[in-house]
Amino acid sequence: VNEHELDDVLGDDVPDEELARLRRVDALLRSVPAAPAEVPSSLNQAVDRIGRARPFWSPRRLAVGVALAAAVAALAFGVGRWSESGREYRAAVEMAVEEAPADASAVLKLGSRDESTGNWQIELDVSGLPHLPAGDYYVLWLARDGEYAAECGTFNVGPGLTRVEMNASYRLDDYDAWVISRHAENAPWLFSARIS
Amino acid sequence: MYTATAESDSRLIERVAAGDRDAFTELYRRFARPVLSMALRHLGDKGRAEDAAQETFAAVWRSARSYRSDRGTGSAWLYAVARHAIIDRARQRRDHVAELPDEAASDRGPDERAEDSWLAWRVHSALEELPERERVVVELAYWSGLSQAEIASYLDVPLGTVKTRTRTGLARLAGLLEEVEA
Numbered sequence: 001v002n003e004h005e006l007d008d009v010l011g012d013d014v015p016d017e018e019l020a021r022l023r024r025v026d027a028l029l030r031s032v033p034a035a036p037a038e039v040p041s042s043l044n045q046a047v048d049r050i051g052r053a054r055p056f057w058s059p060r061r062l063a064v065g066v067a068l069a070a071a072v073a074a075l076a077f078g079v080g081r082w083s084e085s086g087r088e089y090r091a092a093v094e095m096a097v098e099e100a101p102a103d104a105s106a107v108l109k110l111g112s113r114d115e116s117t118g119n120w121q122i123e124l125d126v127s128g129l130p131h132l133p134a135g136d137y138y139v140l141w142l143a144r145d146g147e148y149a150a151e152c153g154t155f156n157v158g159p160g161l162t163r164v165e166m167n168a169s170y171r172l173d174d175y176d177a178w179v180i181s182r183h184a185e186n187a188p189w190l191f192s193a194r195i196s
Numbered sequence: 197m198y199t200a201t202a203e204s205d206s207r208l209i210e211r212v213a214a215g216d217r218d219a220f221t222e223l224y225r226r227f228a229r230p231v232l233s234m235a236l237r238h239l240g241d242k243g244r245a246e247d248a249a250q251e252t253f254a255a256v257w258r259s260a261r262s263y264r265s266d267r268g269t270g271s272a273w274l275y276a277v278a279r280h281a282i283i284d285r286a287r288q289r290r291d292h293v294a295e296l297p298d299e300a301a302s303d304r305g306p307d308e309r310a311e312d313s314w315l316a317w318r319v320h321s322a323l324e325e326l327p328e329r330e331r332v333v334v335e336l337a338y339w340s341g342l343s344q345a346e347i348a349s350y351l352d353v354p355l356g357t358v359k360t361r362t363r364t365g366l367a368r369l370a371g372l373l374e375e376v377e378a
Contacts, residue, residue: 005344009359009366022363025370032316034339035233035323043232043246047224047253 045130049103089123095178095191104128106180106191108140119167122152124180127161129190132182138190139183140166142175149175154183205270206263213260223274224253230320231278234313238282248285252278275317322372330365337362 006026010019095106105128111121124140132138138157142150153166172195180191203219205226211219231252235245255277263273323331336347337358344362348355 009344009362011363018367021370022366025366025373028315028319028373029334029338029369032312032319033233033237034335035229035320036236039228039232040242040246043228043249046246046250047228050220050250050254050257 041133042130046101049101093178093193095180095193098190098192099188100180100190101128101130104190108178108193118169120169120172122166122168124155124164124166125161126155126157126164126180129157131158132156137183138180140164141179141181142168142170142172142195143177143179143192144175146177148179152178205274206265207270209256209260209263209270209273210265212256213263220253220257223256226324227274227278227321228253229324230317231274233320234278234317235282235285237313237316239285244285248278248282251285252281255281271318271321275314278317279313318373319369322369325372326365326368330361330368333358333361334365334369 006023010022014022089109089111091110093108095108097104100106105126107125109123109125111123113120122140126138129138136156137154139154140152141148142152150168150170152168152170153164155162155164155166176195178191178193178195179189181187181189203222205223208219208223208226212223228249231249232245235248235252236242239245239248252274256274259277263270323334326334332351333347336342336350337344340347342350344358345355348358351358
């Protein structure tokens with residue numbers, strides 16, 4: 001708004017007192033820098049977590065609890081696998097938080113292997129990661145000696161718990177860790193889990 | 197004169213002190229951009245500014261019980277909380293922060309810089325109280341470099357509408373800023 005435009009905006013029917021008041025605001029606006037156009041979604045999400053008491057049965061605890069209980073039951077009965085919601089699993093692991101937010105979690109469950117294709121069924125329960133904008137995504141991959149070795153699948157997350165189903169046709173003996181990171185070169189590891 | 201019908205900042209802080217999440221959310225909606233703006237100006241880095249803003253609101257949640265409405269406005273209390281968070285963030289990098297520096301006014305003394313910072317805070321906080329349609333027009337008018345005709349074209353609304361919203365927005369801002377001074 002230049003001086004000419006301001007006169008045009010205010011018009012010529014404004015009482016002197018009101019005119020002076022509006023000109024003071026005009027001068028104030030000219031004297032301060034612009035605020036950022038918008039607040040980053042990462043800040044919105046971080047602040048949204050402030051003060052929220054986490055119920056004992058959070059999505060993370062529930063997922064880990066169910067998986068561990070099933071694993072214990074499987075071991076107790078010598079079955080070596082268990083079923084949950086109609087799917088069969090062989091192992092479950094809560095991935096260690098690396099550079100993900102402290103209250104984020106990722107539980108990886110390994111299902112059965114399709115003998116005809118060699119595909120492993122993988123189910124991933126993730127919570128606490130920020131939703132990524134279009135074109136950006138997270139990757140679950142296999143590492144060997146701390147380096148990227150094979151990609152198992154990509155995903156994005158929503159609020160709360162996100163469940164992702166994937167397939168991977170690799171021989172797990174060839175790798176030593178599962179890793180989740182953002183899809184970017186040299187992106188830091190968000191979660192990891194050793195393959196034993 | 198415009199009269200604010202929304203709940204006052206002071207009342208919202210008191211509700212936050214009682215653990216009211218809705219009040220906290222409303223306080224964040226009102227002050228997120230002013231806090232981020234101040235942090236960006238003084239830290240000069242988006243990531244650190246975001247961290248300082250996050251710490252500000254974490255401190256608001258933790259410390260709302262320390263607020264006393266008889267000692268000052270809610271906006272002034274929030275400004276002080278944000279300022280502390282920004283200084284802490286700056287100190288983590290061992291930056292020398294005797295007063296919050298302001299790049300736009302680096303030739304000004306500490307008192308003047310503090311006044312500039314408080315002024316920007318008041319203006320940005322007041323802008324957040326405007327109806328969205330007025331805030332957008334005022335921000336475009338003062339900080340985009342667009343003329344009124346260009347704003348009309350950009351927003352795809354008649355030029356008369358842009359002028360009306362600008363004028364109404366200025367009048368509303370005048371009322372809000374006088375409330376802060378009161």
